[in-house]
Amino acid sequence: MAFTPDIAAIRFGEGLAPEIAAPASVEGVLDQLRGADLAAKEFPITPLSDLYGTFAKVSTLQKVARRGRKGSDAEELSKAYKQARRELNLHLEGALAPLLSRSITTEQPFRERLTRFWADHFTVVGKNNLTRNAVPSYTEETIRPHITGRFSDLLKAVMTSPMMLDYLDQNSSVGPNSRGAKGRRGLNENLARELLELHTLGVGGAYAQGDVRQLAELLTGMTTEISRGFVFRPKIVEPGAETVLGRSYGGGPPAVEDVMAFLDDVALHPDTVRHISRKLAVHFTSDRPDEGMIADMADAYAATGGELMAVYEAMLDHPFAWTSFGQKVKQPVDFIVSAMRVLEVPPASLRQLNRSKRRAYVTGPMTAMGQQWFRPSGPDGWPEEAEAWVTPQGLAARIQWAMAAPSAIFRSLPDPRSFVVAALGDVADEKVTFAARAAETRREGVGLILASPAFQRR
């Protein structure tokens, strides 16, 4: 298989769409990243920092309610808090419609795919009642603007995001010998370990427990505050210099620049270069990617100091990006958005979905397919291997959705005989085409096309 526009739209986009032209060339795919971010503008999602005020308000109401729980107005106070929390959560859950609408209507679908890839690479889960549903806001502010820039800038944005600092417990880590420790508080290794293991070097990278420990010390001071976001607190910074991966950082007065210097260095570490290149290759091309392609990507990364555009370009320029077509299975989110894209689900009808319908059509079925949206079980995010998704229970949930959801969302469905062309373009095979014709109802015809390997794979 060589480049075809349909393959480009399926592998490096959100799938085919009746009214949207597939990219004509590799340049066409990359061009999607070069212009302004149109989908973000058309379907806005509140960036995290715009929520700090609301977070502070809800958190104050909670404190007031807690303090006054024995007073005569206890009920009103608790009501006020719960109302504010409900409003916040409704607002945050509302991000589902713009998220889906972006993927369904965008002419820059590679941008959506990369945003999800990097949000998964830097997985966070909202751990408290304020941030429970705030992951899209984190992605909007911290991930999305950096996906076409340098890896080091993305890394620094993530490591100063309140969501990451809270998720991996950095927020409460304190230099044991700092003034702020008062002899009681101390280190938490969580973020330091995952930063090396998952975010940069990879678990096979050249680091040891001593590096984890030293990095945990170096990261002290990186905290957040509910109403302000990132706050560097010199008082809790572990005194003295730390040696991480053979280089020394800090030693002078506490400064966030020491951490940034480390992040700049680790972003260019050869193990990071390989790890990031391989991870992109695995996500977009194959669970067993071509080593030559990874080497090209790593060369581009090293030559440009981690310019991600150059890495993407090296991937798309390699023949393996096209010859490996079909080796990846769509994750549940990819499956659902690509189905909605080819079905042309209108953004207005997504906006109108209430909470119970969102659960019934989208998030509930995704959970059954094995992907509880925004709730992966650990900081390593979602699995890549086809075998992790195509399990009896996971595949059954995909088939159930394919057969039932389109007709639940639409009153009328397309004719399966034309839908097979719309959905699969030049990757349609004889068997799916036959099934589209032989199905007893439109509903089953559409369902079979969506459940087919030709649609599930990319």
Added chain:
Amino acid sequence: MADAVSRRRFLLRATALGCSAAASPLMTPMTFAQAPGENRLVVIILRGAMDGLDAVRPIGDPLLRQYRPGLGMSLDSAATELDGFFALHPALAELMPLWAQGDLAVAHAVSTPYRDKRSHFDGQDLLEAGTGADVDGAQARDGWLNRMLQVLPAAGSETAFAIGRSEMKLMSGRAPVSSWSPDGRLDMSPQARLLLEEIYHDDPLFHDTSMDALAIAESLGLASDDSFGMSSSDMRAAVKAASAAGDASVLASFAARRLNEEARIAAFSLGGWDTHRAQTRGITRALGNLKDAILTLRSELGPRWDKTAVVAVTEFGRTARENGTRGTDHGTGGAMILAGGAIRGGRVYGDWPGLEEAALYARRDLMPTSDVRSYIAWLMHGLYGLDKTTLGTVVFPGLNLADDPGLLA
């Protein structure tokens, strides 16, 4: 019943596609192979690294309180005291009657061969691969529970169930196993089934998986010929079932129902063990789930509980000392929990290494003194009569089985 189903399928297939049914895997009636005896084994993977020193506390060692002043170790543990030296975490108090009856045991200071990098994901891969540390767990081709099935006489596809939505690598491999989530259903018209089978025909992964899904859904009564409808109460029920499907008691209940039928082996995962911060809260919840799972198994297995061994294992333990945030970081040695009427309980197995700094692994973690695989191998030996050589070469390649600890009643 299998014959009637096949016959109906044959007719449908013949009318729908007008071609021979001979090649259809759906024609093969499900094999209800004779199960390998009456003994049952349930494996619970505790993902996220359970703190063995908190779950089963060596309260007889004063260093425990010294290392962990903020983790509630000094609270009165009379109600959960096991043997004068160890006590269960209070969240496991409801298991004390099992201890008294000899249906609950602990193996302490255990680990897999995984050392030093302390990655959850590598640690779990190695735990499930069941190999030595010389093999990259992530590259392992199969898991130890599957390899056991490969050598188990009379094991059929319904002998072993992997339950839940998370991947269970310990059960993947050549031997057929069933994999399902308690909320799973598969509803399709007969025509749609036949067409789907055609579509999947040339894609081995989709083909084999869908055949498994159909067979399991059908044998569990979770399939119908009616299409699943999304605008009705079906849908609300599906959402509700999906959100409960990960609960410990739901997983355990599903396991018990399978084990009451053809299944003899079941495995599922419980999460929530990565207690870097505010451990007392997190581990209380996670241990509560484990307790619920064990008690659900006991009550729903009924008389079969006497022939059941439940083993709960985790990728590694956590630091002996609490960290700076009322939690613990990734460690090495930990504990495994054994339950079931088949277990010779009421005792803590293993060589206790002590908590003095010099006795700790890398001066930070509980020193592992035995290999979890060795205990599991002896269980398999006792439950299924597998010989030591097979266990040490096929099931757990390279494992040198320690002396028989006598885990079974």
